[in-house]
Amino acid sequence: MRLHFGSAMREPAPPAPQTTGWRHEVKSISAAPYKIRLMRRMLPAAIAIALFLLALFFALTVAEWKAEADFARSIYAEVRRRPPHPFLQVLPAGQVGHVNEEGFRGDAITPAKPGRTFRIFTLGGSTTLGVNSAYEETYPFLVQQMLRARHPGRDIEVQNAAAAWYTTAHNVVAYDLRVRRFHPDVVIFFEAINDLTRSFSPSWFARGSFKHDYSHYLGPYARLSGPDVEFPSPPASWLDQWLIWRLVKRRLAHEPSPFNQRDPDNVARLAASMTAVDDAEFRSVESFREFYDSLIRGVRSDGATFIAASQPFLYSASLPEPERRSLYFAPIFCAENGRYPSMNAMIRGMTLFNETARSVADAEHVPFIDFAGTVPRTAQFFSDDVHLRPAGNRLVAERAVDLIEQMHLIND
Incomplete structure (x- = not known):
């Protein structure tokens, strides 16, 4: 057996230097x-x-x-x-031409009425005012001309005291504050569509839900509440809190505006963003009945003759497409919660309000003219939902004159 003393006695090798930390430090x-x-x-x-x-x-x-x-x-x-009135919101000045110093669309007038003067006042909304017509094409002016031709020995005055946006409630106030002191002999009145629109609460014209006195519907001065009324849809994100962003988005996305009813394409886009419904509820009809009755009673208490009438309208289930494109009242003035009245609903609504007007007139024993049945529902007579062209105004004037003559109200 061999012993390997050399291997056993060899000194152990020194440990290798630790270089890891040094390299990391370097x-x-x-x-x-x-x-x-x-x-x-x-x-x-x-x-x-x-x-x-x-x-x-x-x-x-x-x-x-x-x-x-x-x-x-x-x-x-x-x-x-359109300077605001503290009780009536708007007046004809700024809406149409040929407005006299007293704020009526007509010739100059004074409260004192000469002995040979027969004075007629017309009340109503924008259809009576004739917002789309020259003064000489409005039905009150035509009534004046026709009666003057038939009664040359009398001084016939017809003053147009209507105004755009006016409901029966506005006309009750307008008669008391503005018309009564002129001692009219006859007052002719028709209105339906503006009261019908008050059944609803469009976010761009109203605040809150329906109220019996129509105080929810701010109408022409809703924009005073701020620029948010310009946009039919509510803010979808924090970016929509910026007006400039919403304006840019509306331009890029061609979003509709509820304040541009004269552009059929804009109205069509607005209508397409909502749903047309047949079961629209006309909540303002009882207010309409109450205000209508108050107006009749007020006029008759002053000894004047009150002539009530239905309001003509273009709505028809068989209306051709070109005429349909002229309609805008339902999606703009009657929208609420993403819904608006369909054509059938608007026909039903206008019929309801006109029949209510007739029933009030019958109950108060005042004459009633069916203007709605007089004017054919075509573009020849209508420029839109309810506003009349010259041909329509002439038909209305002729019916009014015929009734005045039948009642022998003017003594030569």
Whole structure:
């Protein structure tokens, strides 16, 4: 047996040096300047981005202020054009031409009535006022001309005291405040569509739910509550809180406006964003009945003759497409919660209000003219839902004159 003394007596090898920490330290020391250099390179870009975002926010804020200022200026211009009345909202001045100093559409008039004067006042809404007609084409003017031709020995005066947006409630107030002191001999009145619209609460014209006195329906001055009424749909995100964003989105997406009823394509887009329903509820009909009765009683208490009438309308189930494109009252003035009355509903509604007017007239024993049955429902006689063309105004005037003559109200 051999003993390997050399191997046994060999000294153990020294341990290998630990270089891991040293290399890491060297690596960390060398990486630090690189990060600093990188940060120095990125800092100007970060500052530039921050300044750009700040400038963008400032520009958007300025644009928002300008959009709000432009909206406010449009309100000021509208109020100047149609100065508000403290009780009646609007007056004919600013709506039509040939308005006299007393605020009626007609020739000059004084409260004192000469002995040979026979004075007629017409009350109503925009159809009676003739917002789409020259003064000489309105039915009150035509009544005046026809009666003057038949009674040359009398001074026939016909004053148009109607105004756009007026309901029966407005006309009760208008008669008491503005007409009564002129001592009319005859008052002719028809109105239905404006009372019908008060059954609803469109977000762009009304605030809150239906109220019996129509106080929910702000109508022409709803825009005074702010620019949000310009947009039919509620805000969908935080971006929609910015007026400038909603204006840009409306332009890019061709969103409809409830304040542009004269553009058939705009009205069609607005209608397409909602649902037409046949079961619309006409909640204002009892208010209409009450106000109508109050108006008749007020006029008759002054000794004047009251002539009631139905309101003509274009709605028809067989209406051709070109005439349908002229309609706008239902989706604009009668919308609520994404719904609006269908054609059938509007026919039913106008018939209901006209029949209610007839029933009130019968109960009060005053004459009633069926203007709705007199005017054919075609584009020859209507420019839209209820506003009449000259041919329609002439038919209405002829019926009114015929009744006045049949009643022998004018003594030569």
